[in-house]
Amino acid sequence: MLIVPEREISNLMTRDAAFEAVEKAFAAMASEDAYNFPVIREAIGHEDALYGFKGGFDRAGLTLGLKAGGYWPHNLEKRGEINHQSTVFLFDPDTGKAKAMVGGNLLTALRTAAASSVSIKHLARKDAKVLGMIGAGHQATFQLRAALETHRFKKVIGWNFHPDMLPNIEKVANEAGVPFEAVDLPSMRDADVIISITSAFAPSLMADHVSPGTHVACMGTDTKGKQEVEAALLARASVFTDEVAQSISIGEAQHAIAEGLIKESDVAQLGAVINGTHKGRASDDEITLFDGTGVGLQDLAVAASVVDLAVAKGIAIEVDF
Template identity: 45%
Template sequence: MLVIPEILARDLVAIEEALEAVEQTFCAKARGLARNYPVVREVVGHADAVFGVKTGADNSVPFLGLKAGGYWPHNLPRGLTNHQSSTLLFDPDTGRASALVSANYLTGIRTGAASAIATKHLSRRDSESLGIIGTGTQSVYQLKATLTVRSIKTVHAWDPSPDNLAAFGKTVTDLGIAYRAHKNRADAVRLSDILVTVTPSTKALVERDWVMPGTHISAMGADTRGKQELDPQLVCAAALFVDEMAQSLTIGEFQHAYAQGLVDESSIRGSLGDVIAGTADGRKSVEEITIFDGTGVALQDLVVADLAVRRAIEKGLGFQVEF
């Protein structure tokens, strides 16, 4: 078995490579060549943690495996990130475990990649302003991934933590981009052509009336029952896209509008993979509001882990162990 520790994973996969790989596996799923299997995601009842297991396979590559991990909200004082996860890959031909890959960094870039792919296919091409609701660790991945697909001139941000806003602002300005931190969420939303929400919120942070016509929204925070970032009235007023239908309606952003009877499966225009594959329409007009519900799927995790393994083998890196 090949073991890839966290410090090595960071050197093996760049955001641009992750974006290309995730886009390809989304397309493979739309064409029936890849599948996400049912997710296990539960509140642990210890340390306020949420733990989940995501599994899947892409026969076009091929790869097979699982990612296990979750959210431990008290980790920062311990010198650890709140999100902790690991990916286990199996040989598709024999079923033998073939690689164990630390997935903290890889989870960050695959989440940024999914959002950026949605932005690439669903936002207006002339979009120049990016709004970020939630400026924790994931916001940097979102920023850098978005910059690979759109020419962003100004970043607007909101976060309840002034320290988070300041740290994120330094990252933005170091890249030579104008930065505005907002005390009012509504101002950040109204001024954004592209809006990314990436928080652990359990109540709506973005209201319908704040969103301008033509805005694209990547809602990336909701991945557990009860999480919420968007007003259900906003959801039912927009063109809707998902990474995985079943997850979106049960643990994703659209769960709330679905539970209230405001949307159903027929309200979803398609998966992001369908748009990439050309089997579903993306944005239909410059005035349309589009929303991508990024719940996070196994295929994203597995494709970046598989890429890390391939790069490690090419470079003679990682640690081989008997298993």
Template identity: 50%
Template sequence: MLIISESLAQSLVSVEDAIEAVASVFSAMARGEARNYPVVREVVGHADAVFGVKAGGDISAPFLGLKAGGYWPHNLGRGLTNHQSSTLLFDPETGRATALVSANYLTGIRTGAASALATRSLARKDASVLGIIGTGGQSLHQLRATVAVRRIDRVHAWDMQPESAARFARVVQEMGFDCVAESTPEAVARAAEIIVTVTPSQKPILMRDWIRPGTHISAMGADTRGKQELDPALVGAARVFVDEAAQAVSIGECQHAHAAGLIRAADLVPLGQVLTGAARGRTSQEDITLFDGTGVALQDLVVADLAARRARDSGRGTEVAY
């Protein structure tokens, strides 16, 4: 078995690599060649942790595997990131486990990649002002992925913790971008043309009345029952695109608008269908487009598979008897 460490994974797969890898697997999903299996996600009952397992396979690649891990909210005090996960890959021909890949960094860039693909496909071509709601560990992945697909002239950011937003703004300014740490999410919403939400919120942060026509939103925070970042009326007013419809209405941002009868699962458009040309994306400059990114197993597996293939090709990683 090949073991790939966190630091090695970072050197093997870039944000740009992840964008193209996730595009390929979303397209495979749209063609019916790749499938996510049912998700297990549970409250552990210890250390306030949430643990989950996501699995799937792509017969066109081919690859097969699972990612296990979750959220440990007290890890920062231990010098660790709160999100911890690992991906296990299997040989599709034999079922034998072939690689164990540390997935903390890869989870960050595959999430940014999905949002960037939505921005590339759905945002207005002239949109250049980015709003980021939530400036935790995922925010820089979102920024780097967005600027890989779109010229960004200015960034507006907000976080529940003002010091976090201010710290993020300083880092973004050091990267060469004009960035404003806003005091309210409304200020971000009214300024931005592209908005990315990446928070653990369980109540609406963005309201319908704040969003201008033509805005694109990538809602990336909701991945569990009860999580919510958007006003259901905003979801109901948007053209909604998803990574996977069943997951979006059960654990994603769409769960609340769906429960309220404002949207139907049948009306949600998989982003992969837009990428393959099977479905239309933005239809006018006035559309509010929304991507509900819940995070599917195939995103994790495609970047882990890429890391494993590159490690083997370059003779890197640690091979152990198993």
């Protein structure tokens, strides 16, 4: 079995490689060459932690495995460790033997950012100039870096529940040579693309905060009860997702479905747009929304890519298992 420790990931996985791996995974899902297993996510009753498993199988890429991990909200303040912790395990689909164990913390951040960037590439207007950020935590910096490499944005505007955290994303914008402005939520109407990346259980972004023609990437809702945007926004938008079953049960669509504002059939796979079997954006005035719930196949795709790179560079640790 091969081991690729967390410490090696930053030297191996690039944002471009993560983007390519996630885009291919979405396309394989839409063509039914790959599928995700049901998600297990539980509050374990210790350290206020949420822990779970995401997995799947890609027949085309012969990638089988799972990611184990979750959210420990007190890690940073108590131990100086990031709150999200995870490890990816890959198995040989021909034999079932353990194939690799890969540090999943940075990979999770990169694959989540790649997912929103894939949605921006395929759904945002080509002339989009202003990028809005809702959220300014650790993951928001990854989201912003990836988005700025996908599109030629001229300005970044940002809002966070705790305004003192906004310098986190202002620094990223400045490093990219893009001006940044802190705004209130109604000012998100000035954005052509909005990325929401919070852990909220109540909506911040309302339907009337979003202008016609905007693309919204909702990247924080991955658990029953979580909610970043008003359900009415999904009724105004053309809704796309990584996986429909997750979108309607643990993603933003869970609330719009519960309120009877949309139906399951109103939610389309982003992979279908990538494959060309869905037209995607139909007009410059259309609001498009990507409900990024995070699927196991994203994790497996980036982990498999990292293992190949680690072997090629002689970094992978081989153990008898």
